[in-house]
Amino acid sequence: MPPEASAAGLPATRRRMPSWLATAALLLPSYAWLTLAVLLPLAAMFAFSFLHATPLGNKPVVWTLEQYRAFYDQPYLLGVAWASLSIGLWTTGICAVVGFAAALALVRATAGRARETLLILVLLPFWTNGLVRVFSWTMVIREGGFLDVFVRWFWPSAPSLGFLYTTPAIVLGLVHGYLPYMVLTCYIALLSVDEAVIEAAQSLGARWWTVLFKILVPLAAPGLVTGAILIFVPVIGAFMEPRILGGRVGVTMGTVIEDQFTQAFNWPLGSALAFTMLAVVLAVFATFSGVLRRSATT
Amino acid sequence: MxxxxxxxxxxxxxxxxxxxxxxxxxxxxxxxxxxxxxxxxxxxxxxxxxxxxxxxxxxxxxxxxxxxGMNALAIRDGMDKPESYAALAAPEYKNNVALFDDAVTMIGVGAFLSGQDMNDPKDLDAVAEKLKAMKPNVKLLWSSEDQWNKAFSAGEFDLSVYWSGAAVRSQRKFQLPLHFVVPKEGAIGxxxxxxxxxxxxxxxxxxxxxxxxxxxxxxxxxxxxxxxxxxxxxxxxxxxxxxxxxxxxxxxxxxxxxxxMAPLPDDRRTAFNNLWQEVKAFYAA
Structure with missing residues (x-):
C-alpha cells in the first residue's frame, strides 16, 4: 500500500504532526551528536590551521595563512601526496575487485545458514584490533617470516618472498583492513538485483561475462561507489599501516600529518595539510559524482 | 609539565x-x-x-x-665497530641500517657529519645532504624500542641509531647480540x-x-x-x-x-621537523 493511501485512511479527528516536525525530530539526535563529535572538533582544527604555532602555554596567538603554503614551500609534499593517492587507488581497486567477487559469491551461490556463517567470517577481522592485524602481517611477510617458512617446506632453497617495508606491503595491510566495507556494500547492492533479470539475459543467450559487466556491475554500482568512498577516504589518511608495514617507504600524507601532531608539535601545519587533503578529496568526489549522475540518467 | x-x-x-x-x-x-x-x-x-x-x-x-643517556649507534656482534656516524652512509651497510624517526636526533647526526653544532646547525642544506646520502642503506625508520627489538632479532639490519638505555634492555631482557658504540663525534645526550x-x-x-x-x-x-x-x-x-x-x-x-640536547627556539624546531620530513620523503621516493 502506498503511504498516501494509509494516511488518507486515518480518522480525521486525530491530529497529525506536521511532516517537517517529524523529520526534524527524527534527525535531531544524530545531527546534534554529529555537531558535537565531528563538526565542532573539525571547526576547532580548521581554526588551528590559521595559527602560526600551537596555542599552548603563554605564547601570543598569531593568525596567518602560511600553513596553507606548505605544498608550495615544501614541494616534496606533492610527491608524498601522490604516493598517498596511488596507495588509495590501489587499495580501493583491489578491494573493489575482490570485494565484489566475494559479495557475488555470497549472494548467488550460498543461502541460509551457510550464507550467515560466511558473512560473519567476512566481519570477523573487524572484531580484532587493527594494530594487532597489522603487526601479524609483519610476522608473515618479513624475510624469514611465515610466508618464507611455508614456501621453503616445498622448495627448501627458495629465495625469500618477504616483501615487508615495500608499498605492496602497505597496500596488503590496508586491503585486509578495509575489504569488509566493500563486501558488505556490494552484498547489499547485489541482494536487490532481481533474479528474473539475469534469467532473462541468459535466456537471450548472454554469456557470463555479458551478465557480469552489462547487468550485475551496473546494477551494483551504487554499492561499489559507496564502498569505494568508505575505503578511499580513510586510506589516503592512513598512518598506522604505512608506518608499520612501509618502513623506509612508508611516508604518506597520513604519517606526515600524524608527525605534525605527535612529534613536531605543529598542530597548525598538521591541520592545514589535513584540510588541504580534505579539499582534494571533496573535489575528486564532486567531479566523480557529476559523471555518475550523468551516466545514470542516460 | x-x-x-x-x-x-x-x-x-x-x-x-x-x-x-x-x-x-x-x-x-x-x-x-x-x-x-x-x-x-x-x-x-x-x-x-x-x-x-x-x-x-x-x-x-x-x-x-x-x-x-645517549643516542648513538648499535651494531650487531661480530661486525667491526664503526668509528664514525659516517658508517650510516657507508656502502658496506647497504640496505642494512635503521634510523631513529626523530627530527632532533637525526638532524644532530647530520650536523655531526657536516662538522656543525648539533643544536644550531647554520647550514641545513649540508645536513640534508649527509642524511640523504644514507638512502641506499636505510631499511627502516624505527620509533619504538619494541619495533627495534623485533626488527633486529629478525635480522633486518645490523647497524642502527639507538638509545643507550634501550641497548641495555635489548641485551639484558632479550639477549640480543649487539654492541652500543659511541663514535668519535660523540653521542647525542x-x-x-x-x-x-x-x-x-x-x-x-x-x-x-x-x-x-x-x-x-x-x-x-x-x-x-x-x-x-x-x-x-x-x-x-x-x-x-x-x-x-x-x-x-x-x-x-x-x-x-x-x-x-639544547633548548630549541620554536622556529628552529620547526625547521628541523620540516627538514627531517623532507629527508623521509626522499627516502620513500
Whole structure:
C-alpha cells in the first residue's frame, strides 16, 4: 500500500504532526551528536590551521595563512601526496575487485545458514584490533617470516618472498583492513538485483561475462561507489599501516600529518595539510559524482 | 609539565625536568635556586652534568642532575665497530641500517657529519645532504624500542641509531647480540634533573628527597633490582657490579664527548621537523 493511501485512511479527528516536525525530530539526535563529535572538533582544527604555532602555554596567538603554503614551500609534499593517492587507488581497486567477487559469491551461490556463517567470517577481522592485524602481517611477510617458512617446506632453497617495508606491503595491510566495507556494500547492492533479470539475459543467450559487466556491475554500482568512498577516504589518511608495514617507504600524507601532531608539535601545519587533503578529496568526489549522475540518467 | 607548574602553584614539591626545559621553567620564575652544599650526595655528581649550563639561569643553579643517556649507534656482534656516524652512509651497510624517526636526533647526526653544532646547525642544506646520502642503506625508520627489538632479532639490519638505555634492555631482557658504540663525534645526550618549584610548601623535605634520589645506595638497588637509566652520580655508577651492562655502556668518558640536547627556539624546531620530513620523503621516493 502506498503511504498516501494509509494516511488518507486515518480518522480525521486525530491530529497529525506536521511532516517537517517529524523529520526534524527524527534527525535531531544524530545531527546534534554529529555537531558535537565531528563538526565542532573539525571547526576547532580548521581554526588551528590559521595559527602560526600551537596555542599552548603563554605564547601570543598569531593568525596567518602560511600553513596553507606548505605544498608550495615544501614541494616534496606533492610527491608524498601522490604516493598517498596511488596507495588509495590501489587499495580501493583491489578491494573493489575482490570485494565484489566475494559479495557475488555470497549472494548467488550460498543461502541460509551457510550464507550467515560466511558473512560473519567476512566481519570477523573487524572484531580484532587493527594494530594487532597489522603487526601479524609483519610476522608473515618479513624475510624469514611465515610466508618464507611455508614456501621453503616445498622448495627448501627458495629465495625469500618477504616483501615487508615495500608499498605492496602497505597496500596488503590496508586491503585486509578495509575489504569488509566493500563486501558488505556490494552484498547489499547485489541482494536487490532481481533474479528474473539475469534469467532473462541468459535466456537471450548472454554469456557470463555479458551478465557480469552489462547487468550485475551496473546494477551494483551504487554499492561499489559507496564502498569505494568508505575505503578511499580513510586510506589516503592512513598512518598506522604505512608506518608499520612501509618502513623506509612508508611516508604518506597520513604519517606526515600524524608527525605534525605527535612529534613536531605543529598542530597548525598538521591541520592545514589535513584540510588541504580534505579539499582534494571533496573535489575528486564532486567531479566523480557529476559523471555518475550523468551516466545514470542516460 | 610546565603547564602543570604554571596552573597548580604549591601542589608539587619536586619536579623532574629535562635539561633542555630547565631554563624555560627557571625563566618563568617557576623554580627555586639550589645550593649544592645542602646536598651531601652531590659530591659524586659528574662535574660536566652537575655544572651544566642548561641547568643554570643567570648564574644560579635550578636543577640537580639526576639521570642521563645517549643516542648513538648499535651494531650487531661480530661486525667491526664503526668509528664514525659516517658508517650510516657507508656502502658496506647497504640496505642494512635503521634510523631513529626523530627530527632532533637525526638532524644532530647530520650536523655531526657536516662538522656543525648539533643544536644550531647554520647550514641545513649540508645536513640534508649527509642524511640523504644514507638512502641506499636505510631499511627502516624505527620509533619504538619494541619495533627495534623485533626488527633486529629478525635480522633486518645490523647497524642502527639507538638509545643507550634501550641497548641495555635489548641485551639484558632479550639477549640480543649487539654492541652500543659511541663514535668519535660523540653521542647525542640527554639529562634529566630534579628541581624544586618556587611555590613548594616543603622546601626542606624536597631537598632531602632529591638528596635521596641521587644517593648511590638507592641507585644501586634501583638499577640492579629493577633497572634504571644511568645515574649522573659517578660514585653510584662505580658501585654497580663491574660487569653491569648499564655501567659498561655509560662510560664516564662519554659524558665528556657527548653533546646535550639544547633548548630549541620554536622556529628552529620547526625547521628541523620540516627538514627531517623532507629527508623521509626522499627516502620513500
Amino acid at each position: 610546565l603547564t602543570k607548574l604554571r596552573t597548580n602553584p604549591g601542589v608539587y614539591d619536586v619536579v623532574l625536568i629535562n635539561s633542555a626545559r630547565s631554563q624555560q621553567a627557571a625563566g618563568e620564575d617557576l623554580l627555586t635556586p639550589l645550593d649544592l652544599a645542602n646536598y651531601s650526595n652531590a659530591s659524586g655528581l659528574a662535574p660536566a652534568l652537575r655544572d651544566n649550563a642548561y641547568l643554570k639561569t643567570d648564574g644560579k643553579l635550578y636543577g640537580v642532575s639526576w639521570v642521563w 640527554w639529562l634529566d634533573s630534579l628541581s624544586i618549584p618556587a611555590t613548594s610548601q616543603n622546601q626542606e623535605a624536597a631537598a632531602k628527597f632529591i638528596n635521596y634520589m641521587i644517593d648511590p645506595k638507592f641507585y644501586v638497588e634501583w638499577a640492579t633490582k629493577i633497572g634504571a637509566p644511568a645515574s649522573a652520580n659517578e660514585k653510584a655508577m662505580e658501585e654497580l657490579p663491574a660487569d653491569d651492562l648499564n655501567r659498561d655502556i655509560h662510560k664516564p668518558e662519554y659524558i665528556e664527548t657527548m653533546t646535550l
